Amino acid sequence: MKKGLIVVFQIQLLLISGFCQVVDMNAEEYLEARKEMVERQISARGIADKRVLEAMGRVERHHFVPEQYRSFAYSDRPLPIGEGQTISQPYVVAFMTEILELKKNEKVLEIGTGSGYQAAVLAEICDNVWTIEVNEILAERARRALDETGYSSVHLRSGDGYLGWEEHSPFNAIIVTCAPSNVPRPLQDQLAEGGRMIIPVDAGFAQELILLRKIEGKLVRREVLPVRFVPMLNKDGVKY
Numbered sequence: 001m002k003k004g005l006i007v008v009f010q011i012q013l014l015l016i017s018g019f020c021q022v023v024d025m026n027a028e029e030y031l032e033a034r035k036e037m038v039e040r041q042i043s044a045r046g047i048a049d050k051r052v053l054e055a056m057g058r059v060e061r062h063h064f065v066p067e068q069y070r071s072f073a074y075s076d077r078p079l080p081i082g083e084g085q086t087i088s089q090p091y092v093v094a095f096m097t098e099i100l101e102l103k104k105n106e107k108v109l110e111i112g113t114g115s116g117y118q119a120a121v122l123a124e125i126c127d128n129v130w131t132i133e134v135n136e137i138l139a140e141r142a143r144r145a146l147d148e149t150g151y152s153s154v155h156l157r158s159g160d161g162y163l164g165w166e167e168h169s170p171f172n173a174i175i176v177t178c179a180p181s182n183v184p185r186p187l188q189d190q191l192a193e194g195g196r197m198i199i200p201v202d203a204g205f206a207q208e209l210i211l212l213r214k215i216e217g218k219l220v221r222r223e224v225l226p227v228r229f230v231p232m233l234n235k236d237g238v239k240y
């Protein structure tokens, strides 16, 4: 009986060490893929902010995509994350992060947590990150992914991001990763003086990424890039 137990234990050890080796090998490959992603998809396309490049080089994107897509985690495209939603293309994440000109001690709010990847990138740059996800299943998954990758400091809640997170406002920066047809009033109000908001606005036939800056209480607006995001929905699944 005792001998049997030892054998079982030894087999388990063998399995565990074999598994670890595979994980180690993959980790190296992932690191290489990540470096390549930063060079070819991000730097090469003009993203120059060192903090953004470093953040994208550090966050392990493969932990934020479903297992069956892991090998594509660093490819130049959005990927499905379940619930009909997608994780944005790495370049779009970098572009939206850079344009916010974040400083370390600033407060940033994200609407549309999705996988949690963008929130992790923000957390590499800023100490204070809040993020809201309307889909409870995705919110739970993102919480787990953020905890497992060392970003437990990100404040995440499941709810309707149209309303923002008033309790913690004003925010120096707001990043919206789902598209409403207008800039939500609560988000405008929760932006601090000097604050920046990057948001895809859906005009019906096309979506445009808009950069807003609050100057003397007024929002100055600039269109920066045509994009395609999933729609911003309320809790009943109705489009804003």
Ligand code: SAH
Residues within 6 Å of the ligand: 085, 086, 087, 088, 111, 112, 113, 114, 115, 116, 117, 118, 119, 132, 133, 134, 135, 138, 159, 160, 161, 162, 177, 178, 230, 231, 232, 233, 234
């Ligand atoms: N930033 C994400 C990708 C976002 S996909 C990432 O890094 O993975 C857009 C997300 O916005 C989806 O998960 C969708 O469920 C969510 N969403 C849609 N409407 C929302 C709302 N009103 N409030 C909060 N999240 C919303």
